[in-house]
Amino acid sequence: MNGKLAALFPGQGSQFVGMAKDLYNNHPSASQVLDEADATLPGLLQLMFSGPTEELQNTANQQPALVAAGAAAFAAYREAGGQEPDYAAGHSLGEYTAHVTAGSLPLSEVLRLVRKRGIYMQEAVPKGKGTMAAVLKISPLIVEQVCQETGGVVEPANFNSLNQTVISGEVKSVNKAAEILKEKGARVVPLKVSAPFHCSLMTSAAKRLAADLAEITFSEPSFGIVVNVTADLLNDTHEAADLLTQQVAATVRWQESLERLVKLGVVRFLEFGSGDILTKLVNRNIEGVEAKAVVDSTTVQQAIQEVT
Structure with a gap:
């Protein structure tokens, strides 16, 4: 199947105890990513590999865990000779992973940022409201x-x-x-x-995150990133911080984002990280394309065989 390739990165809800462990054990590039993640946020790997589930589900842990898993899966795929994507998109939190893999933001900086993002989002609304x-x-x-x-x-x-x-x-x-x-x-x-994400109740979290994003410099991404807020390509890295700020309290326009990628010529989608939620959404709702999840050493090899 000729055509372009897009990398997808999942958001909250895709985590599970044991995530990325196979990648860590079988791919040096993935273990390097995950070791960096653990050095940045000590104890993160223990949570990812062994739990407990309740602590991993805490949004301040879940968010960096998903970024680390996505970046590790992508590193393993790239190390094994996988085709470079033409575009990327991430569902909510996954947009941060897209920036890491495209080289527009460093992993350690993003991990610290999304931990704060998780804390801000959790603190924005009283529990139970x-x-x-x-x-x-x-x-x-x-x-x-x-x-x-x-x-x-x-x-x-x-x-x-x-x-x-x-x-x-x-x-x-x-x-x-x-x-x-x-x-x-x-x-x-x-x-x-744990909280009502992506609605106006998250406005205070967005304001707090804006201050952190204002201190970050985005590099030019190595492939195009379709962003949640506009369902279109990021045309200027100077807009990235504002778009990620808006995203906290805005609607994730995922179906439109996928449709935009198809209009850009994408016919293959690879979901990197943990689980296959985005893969299922593509296969059920977008005609004429293929989607696979890359979560361990077996699926890394399968993905390379599919796209080469």
């Missing part, structure tokens, strides 16, 4: 309309596909919107999250 829910089998346009008509704070957090939207906000408002959407034929699945 906010929640999120996945809304399935209904148009995103209907979901957006219901959110607008429901009182309080409830907003689309992720437009993941044409029939999967995640909503986020105050518990009462999310529950009310969920009931209305179920009446309209949707299936609603409450999500086990």
Whole structure:
């Protein structure tokens, strides 16, 4: 299959105890990445490899763990002779991993940054005040309309596909919107999250993160990055910090991002890191393309065989 290649990097929810351990044991480049991660945030590898699950799920740990796993998987793939991607995109947190692998930000700086990001997001809303829910089998346009008509704070957090939207906000408002959407034929699945991400309740977290991002200099990426906020290519690295700031409280336009990559000529997608959530979204919702997850030494080799 001729055409361009895009690298994808997952966000929160893709972590599991044992993540990246096979890569660490079998690929020197991956172990180098993970050792750097552990030197930057001591104890991170222990959490990734052995847990406990509850501590790994803490957003301040989960975010750097996912960046480390994604960067390690990409390093192993590159070390094994994998084709360089033409473009990349990351789902929420995964956009930071895209910057690491494209060389626009150093790993250690990003790990420290996303740990702060996790802390800021957790502290933005008192525990129990906010929640999120996945809304399935209904148009995103209907979901957006219901959110607008429901009182309080409830907003689309992720437009993941044409029939999967995640909503986020105050518990009462999310529950009310969920009931209305179920009446309209949707299936609603409450999500086990520690805070209501990607909605206006995260504004204080965005402001705190902006101060940290302002101190960072972005280098020119070695491949194009499609960003969550605009669902388009990052055209100027001077805009990167502002876009990542906006992203905290903005909707992740994932379906549009994938469609943009296809318009750019992408026919193959490789998801690097932990799990295969993004791979499944591509295969279920984008026609005429192929997607594979790269999470261990076996899938590294499979990916190289597929794209060469």
